[in-house]
Amino acid sequence: MEENEKIRENFVHLARIALSERQQDVHSFLHRIVRRSDDAKLSQELVELLRQKPTRSSPLRKKQEMALPVDADSRFQLLRVEEHPELPHEPVYTDALKGTIDRLIDERKNSGALFDVGLEPTRTILFTGPPGVGKTMTARWIARRLGVPLLTLDLSAVMSSYLGRTGSNLRHVLDFAKSMECVLLLDELDAVAKRRDDSGEIGELKRLVTVLLQQLDDWPSSGMLIAATNHEELLDPAVWRRFEEVVHFDVPSADAAEAFISSLLKGFMPKADAWSEVLALSLLEQSYSDIERKITGARRGAALNGKKLSDHLVPLIAVDSQTKQQKIELAVKLYAEKLVSQRRAQELTGVARDTIRDRLNADNES
Ligand SMILES: Nc1ncnc2c1ncn2[C@@H]1O[C@H](COP(=O)(O)OP(=O)(O)OP(=O)(O)O)[C@@H](O)[C@H]1O
Numbered sequence: 001m002e003e004n005e006k007i008r009e010n011f012v013h014l015a016r017i018a019l020s021e022r023q024q025d026v027h028s029f030l031h032r033i034v035r036r037s038d039d040a041k042l043s044q045e046l047v048e049l050l051r052q053k054p055t056r057s058s059p060l061r062k063k064q065e066m067a068l069p070v071d072a073d074s075r076f077q078l079l080r081v082e083e084h085p086e087l088p089h090e091p092v093y094t095d096a097l098k099g100t101i102d103r104l105i106d107e108r109k110n111s112g113a114l115f116d117v118g119l120e121p122t123r124t125i126l127f128t129g130p131p132g133v134g135k136t137m138t139a140r141w142i143a144r145r146l147g148v149p150l151l152t153l154d155l156s157a158v159m160s161s162y163l164g165r166t167g168s169n170l171r172h173v174l175d176f177a178k179s180m181e182c183v184l185l186l187d188e189l190d191a192v193a194k195r196r197d198d199s200g201e202i203g204e205l206k207r208l209v210t211v212l213l214q215q216l217d218d219w220p221s222s223g224m225l226i227a228a229t230n231h232e233e234l235l236d237p238a239v240w241r242r243f244e245e246v247v248h249f250d251v252p253s254a255d256a257a258e259a260f261i262s263s264l265l266k267g268f269m270p271k272a273d274a275w276s277e278v279l280a281l282s283l284l285e286q287s288y289s290d291i292e293r294k295i296t297g298a299r300r301g302a303a304l305n306g307k308k309l310s311d312h313l314v315p316l317i318a319v320d321s322q323t324k325q326q327k328i329e330l331a332v333k334l335y336a337e338k339l340v341s342q343r344r345a346q347e348l349t350g351v352a353r354d355t356i357r358d359r360l361n362a363d364n365e366s
Pocket residue numbers: 088090091092093129130131132133134135136137138228229230249260288289290292
């Protein structure tokens with residue numbers, strides 16, 4: 001009984017530190033178990049696991065152990081730290097956006113050339129745009145490409161529970177991030193602005209905005225501060241002006257959507273390119289994350305019930321918001337690439353078979 005109690009206690013403790021991603025603590029705890037355990041087999045297996053995955057000593061980890069900022073009352077961890085940010089896949093950008101992101105990275109990688117002539121890399125950047133178009137993902141991508149940790153402060157989470165101390169919390173977090181080379185992401189920046197109407201909290205909010213403005217002004221060039229919002233209209237113009245650069249993200253262009261869909265379908269079906277083109281035409285104006293959800297849903301369906309992936313993609317073809325011309329283009333593409341029959345192309349797009357035939361004939365003649 002006592003033994004069971006001990007095992008349960010250890011198990012819960014291990015789960016707690018593992019779930020809060022304190023890898024260093026997991027290692028120390030496992031070492032302790034090895035030292036104390038009477039079970040030779042268990043010890044041996046743990047030693048083997050620890051040997052395969054040694055801890056790396058990193059400056060960040062030391063710092064993290066020392067002073068990762070927490071809310072003084074609640075011990076709520078204010079910052080999420082990703083030492084080596086992982087992405088589900090590479091982001092897809094329009095050419096213009098790719099140019100901007102590459103330049104921001106290049107400025108950091110070659111900061112020496114800037115310092116030589118008395119300039120600094122861009123320090124503070126505001127990402128704006130609707131949900132699901134890559135703002136958070138891009139902060140992770142930039143940190144990854146620069147080989148620095150990403151520290152994320154989700155302002156909506158902080159604001160919702162701990163407003164009373166948000167000013168000092170924010171200062172604490174920003175001071176911590178300032179002391180190292182990193183990308184600091186202030187996610188959901190509009191959360192600060194949204195609370196505006198609530199008159200009881202005006203004083204605290206003013207303090208908060210003041211802290212933010214000061215910090216933006218004297219942010220060091222060793223770190224990159226990125227703030228993200230999908231409600232740019234809610235931001236105080238004073239905050240807005242303080243950023244050195246504003247980068248706007250948007251739903252994908254037809255080309256970007258096609259490239260993105262192709263990356264999700266390639267290797268999983270025949271005619272992936274033709275399908276990508278058709279789906280890009282019919283998923284116009286949708287965010288990357290909506291597109292991804294739909295395609296992944298279709299892939300799940302196909303994997304589970306054995307039907308072809310294309311059968312699961314057909315229901316994604318929606319034409320409600322399209323012009324007559326776009327519908328015709330879609331119908332012709334569907335039929336010409338033999339993705340569906342002429343009859344099905346008519347059903348899906350509402351374009352008469354005669355029209356499809358005429359267009360195909362015209363295309364063949366020209
Ligand atoms: N440009 C992109 N290229 C590829 N995938 C993308 C892109 N944008 C978004 N995605 C996919 O959508 C997911 C959500 O994107 P992300 O979290 O970056 O959106 P966001 O712009 O921060 O949205 P929100 O305003 O809701 O926070 C990503 O994890 C990724 O899978």
